[in-house]
Amino acid sequence: MEKFTTHVGTVAALPYVNIDTDQIIPKQFLKRVERTGFGQFLFYNWRLLENDQPDPEFPLNYERAKDATVLVADENFGCGSSREHAAWALQDYGFKVVIAPSFGDIFYNNSFKNGLLPVRMPLEVVRSWQKRFEDGSLELRVNLEEQVIEDDHGGIHTFEIDGYWKNMLIHGLDEIGLTLQYSDHIAKYERTI
Amino acid sequence: MGKTIIEKVWERHKVYEEEGKPDLLYIDLHLIHEVTSPQAFEGLRLNNRKLRRPDLTYATMDHNIPTKDRETITDKIAKKQIDVLVENCKNFDVELAGLNSPNNGIVHIIGPELGLTQPGKTIVCGDSHTSTHGAFGALAFGIGTSEVEHVMATQTLWQDRPKTMEVVIDGRLESGVTAKDIILALIAKYGVNFGTGHVVEYRGEAIRGLTMEERMTICNMSIEGGARAGLISPDQVTFDYLRGRENVPEGDAYDVIVEEWKQLASDPDAKFDATLVLDASEVKPMVTWGTNPGQGVTIDGTVPSPEDGKTDSERRAIEQSLEYMDLKPGTKMEDIKIQHVFLGSCTNARISDLREAAGYIKGKKVDKSVRALVVPGSVKVKRQAEEEGLATIFIEAGFEWRDAGCSMCLGMNPDQVPAGERCASTSNRNFEGRQGKNARTHLMSPIMAAAAAVHGHFVDVRKLDAIPASS
Ligand code: SF4
Numbered sequence: 001m002e003k004f005t006t007h008v009g010t011v012a013a014l015p016y017v018n019i020d021t022d023q024i025i026p027k028q029f030l031k032r033v034e035r036t037g038f039g040q041f042l043f044y045n046w047r048l049l050e051n052d053q054p055d056p057e058f059p060l061n062y063e064r065a066k067d068a069t070v071l072v073a074d075e076n077f078g079c080g081s082s083r084e085h086a087a088w089a090l091q092d093y094g095f096k097v098v099i100a101p102s103f104g105d106i107f108y109n110n111s112f113k114n115g116l117l118p119v120r121m122p123l124e125v126v127r128s129w130q131k132r133f134e135d136g137s138l139e140l141r142v143n144l145e146e147q148v149i150e151d152d153h154g155g156i157h158t159f160e161i162d163g164y165w166k167n168m169l170i171h172g173l174d175e176i177g178l179t180l181q182y183s184d185h186i187a188k189y190e191r192t193i
Numbered sequence: 194m195g196k197t198i199i200e201k202v203w204e205r206h207k208v209y210e211e212e213g214k215p216d217l218l219y220i221d222l223h224l225i226h227e228v229t230s231p232q233a234f235e236g237l238r239l240n241n242r243k244l245r246r247p248d249l250t251y252a253t254m255d256h257n258i259p260t261k262d263r264e265t266i267t268d269k270i271a272k273k274q275i276d277v278l279v280e281n282c283k284n285f286d287v288e289l290a291g292l293n294s295p296n297n298g299i300v301h302i303i304g305p306e307l308g309l310t311q312p313g314k315t316i317v318c319g320d321s322h323t324s325t326h327g328a329f330g331a332l333a334f335g336i337g338t339s340e341v342e343h344v345m346a347t348q349t350l351w352q353d354r355p356k357t358m359e360v361v362i363d364g365r366l367e368s369g370v371t372a373k374d375i376i377l378a379l380i381a382k383y384g385v386n387f388g389t390g391h392v393v394e395y396r397g398e399a400i401r402g403l404t405m406e407e408r409m410t411i412c413n414m415s416i417e418g419g420a421r422a423g424l425i426s427p428d429q430v431t432f433d434y435l436r437g438r439e440n441v442p443e444g445d446a447y448d449v450i451v452e453e454w455k456q457l458a459s460d461p462d463a464k465f466d467a468t469l470v471l472d473a474s475e476v477k478p479m480v481t482w483g484t485n486p487g488q489g490v491t492i493d494g495t496v497p498s499p500e501d502g503k504t505d506s507e508r509r510a511i512e513q514s515l516e517y518m519d520l521k522p523g524t525k526m527e528d529i530k531i532q533h534v535f536l537g538s539c540t541n542a543r544i545s546d547l548r549e550a551a552g553y554i555k556g557k558k559v560d561k562s563v564r565a566l567v568v569p570g571s572v573k574v575k576r577q578a579e580e581e582g583l584a585t586i587f588i589e590a591g592f593e594w595r596d597a598g599c600s601m602c603l604g605m606n607p608d609q610v611p612a613g614e615r616c617a618s619t620s621n622r623n624f625e626g627r628q629g630k631n632a633r634t635h636l637m638s639p640i641m642a643a644a645a646a647v648h649g650h651f652v653d654v655r656k657l658d659a660i661p662a663s664s
Contacts, residue, residue, distance in 0.1 A: 016513060017506045018385060018485050022624040027605045031257065031270040033231035033277050035338075045626050075506050076386050079419065079485075080624060082321040083229065084337035105389060105421050106321060106335055113339035123506075164214050164351070175339075176242070179347045182209055182217060186245075186349055189208045189219055 001115045003172035007096050008141045009069030012060050013133035019073060020080030021107060025089040038085055039092030064137040072129045073100040078107025078118075087114045097142050099149070101126050112165045113175065117144060119159050144170060195460025198426050199357045199392045202332040202457070206315050208349055215351040221314040222331075223250045223344050224300050225287070227257055227278040228605070229319030233342035234281040245348045247286040251309060254278055254291065255299045256605050260568050260595035263292055271606070285345075298571020298597045301325040301539040305409065306573055308438025312427040312454040317344055322539050322621065324415040327424030328408035329431055330457050332392065334422040355421050358391040359465040362399040364474035369655040371549070372407035373541060373619070373638035375399070376414040377479035377489045379471050385487040388420025391467065394459060395425050399473035405434040406545040413540045414621050417486040426458035480526050480651050481623050481636040483514035488623075489636065490526060492653040498522030517625050518633050519613075526651050531635070533616035534565035534646040535628070536592075538602035541619035541639050542570030544577050550643035551583040553654070559591035560649035566593045566608065568600040592646070604628050617645040 029041040047058050054061040071090065077100035078086060087110040090098065098116065101123040111118040132138040139152045144166060149157045168175060209217040237244060244250065257271040266272040282289040290296035296303055301322050304310040312330035317323060319341040326333035340350055362375060393415055408425050415423025432451050435441045442450050477491040490497065502508035515522065536550055547569065559565045567587050569575035575597050578584050584594050601608040602620040610616045610632035619642050623634035644652045
């Protein structure tokens with residue numbers, strides 16, 4: 001996994017609550033057997049019109065969102081299906097960070113495993129960033145080591161993150177490789193059942 | 194102080210613990226299917242890793258498969274996914290309930306059917322409705338594909354100790370009201386993230402009175418309330434269901450294991466981190482009007498308006514949903530017309546669900562404006578329904594009688610609802626586009642869906658004298 005320490009990027013904001021993983025990546029694109037190439041299908045039903053042309057009204061298609069790498073979402077982002085394809089699609093599309101007041105549990109976990117950083121931020125902060133994006137462009141600087149996000153207006157916001165995942169991301173560790181170092185413990189446990 | 198079943202199962206599966214880290218938890222049963230496993234197998238191959246316990250891994254194919262002429266899959270990419278699963282299971286020595294197997298079916302239906310699902314086990318699957326297996330007192334939860342690969346390689350997962358929540362459901366259900374209505378009412382009352390970060394135990398008199406199949410319906414939708422998992426302490430109903438099943442010990446060994454299972458139930462003085470209550474006697478038949486399972490009302494209710502939302506987010510959500518569903522606030526639920534009925538999915542495609550619907554349908558006809566589908570949850574359910582004469586009842590009424598699979602629950606196979614049309618569905622998700630692009634899904638119980646098929650719009654089954662005595 002790629003290391004994640006600090007990331008500076010422009011924002012795209014989606015002001016909708018309860019965005020489920022069926023929206024992030026619709027089912028018709030889950031048939032691939034690879035991990036790559038899902039970005040083109042991200043928010044497919046919302047991002048593209050019937051003729052496969054970009055829908056100019058969908059926020060990811062705004063000019064200022066073209067090179068966005070930070071997604072500011074809303075409550076309960078990534079709820080629903082366990083499909084990890086949602087994290088793969090966001091990442092493949094170019095996102096490095098997803099910020100929301102709350103996340104679906106499985107999506108939250110899946111993101112870490114792929115080096116996509118999910119950040120929980122208070123609702124007021126998230127909504128103020130959504131507003132900033134509606135009015136113009138916004139850049140955020142996400143510092144994982146310090147657990148701080150700075151916006152380009154001088155706002156500084158700290159966030160909480162589990163130490164285990166922080167360490168995993170900062171060092172770009174392979175979780176399975178790490179767990180295999182506990183093989184003796186696993187074997188010992190297996191002898192007791 | 195006593196312990197909850199959640200804590201008991203957790204303690205028994207801890208392989209390793211260290212301050213500041215999640216616990217390393219042993220997994221007793223890993224269920225896999227064609228959609229969320231190929232990348233995990235690929236990961237093993239690329240890193241030259243073995244699948245640690247093929248004997249604790251069990252595979253089926255369910256999401257993609259056609260429910261008509263199931264041997265001829267015309268969708269090339271879907272076909273590839275199926276072929277890749279067959280190949281992977283062969284190479285890694287995993288037992289597979291393939292298309293020709295009498296054990297084939299939706300992953301959450303066949304686990305219990307085969308007796309693989311047992312009290313006290315830790316069970317995972319790359320599918321969010323794995324919580325279904327919690328009905329047996331197992332700690333069962335959905336995982337992503339990276340975790341699938343992790344379990345394949347290590348038979349463990351790093352897991353943060355969850356918070357515990359009890360949902361106490363007392364009271365008796367009125368006739369015509371079902372387990373599906375309980376869970377829809379619960380999510381409507383407490384919202385789609387009431388359970389976030391928690392494992393939920395459903396308890397109380399109403400839960401004790403439910404059959405195993407009804408309990409599965411409730412646990413199945415735990416994820417729709419945001420819970421990591423949902424479970425029910427095992428009791429005699431659980432033990433009776435499991436007796437004699439393929440993977441359950443027999444004779445003396447059965448008695449021994451039942452004694453162990455009896456120890457699992459939450460102790461009377463166990464404390465939970467949170468408690469919710471619901472009075473079953475107040476639950477009415479439920480129908481969802483919106484695009485998440487929490488947006489449901491009773492059948493005698495009306496479509497809400499954005500002003501009914503208690504928070505800003507709720508108001509936003511109602512607005513978004515009304516637009517997608519093309520519904521006006523104040524519309525009576527009974528006045529909403531439908532064009533499709535889907536009886537199926539891991540929530541409600543077990544034999545008792547089909548009996549419930551068939552009991553109502555018998556001697557009636559599907560309305561001319563409606564296309565209705567019955568998709569049994571497994572090959573075994575299908576056979577049994579045919580033997581009991583349920584299939585004939587459905588077919589004579591004008592339903593299409595299909596082969597087992599996930600089907601129109603998510604429309605990955607050819608079974609889809611066309612844009613702009615409405616479906617009365619016994620599945621668990623009414624998300625935008627779930628059953629087809631711009632399709633509109635309304636969730637409800639099998640008997641409510643059956644009644645909608647006959648009338649062409651939603652009806653209150655309590656008003657109809659045709660409710661079979663069994664329900
Ligand atoms: S029936 Fe629906 S919810 Fe259940 S496993 Fe299949 S797709 Fe998922």
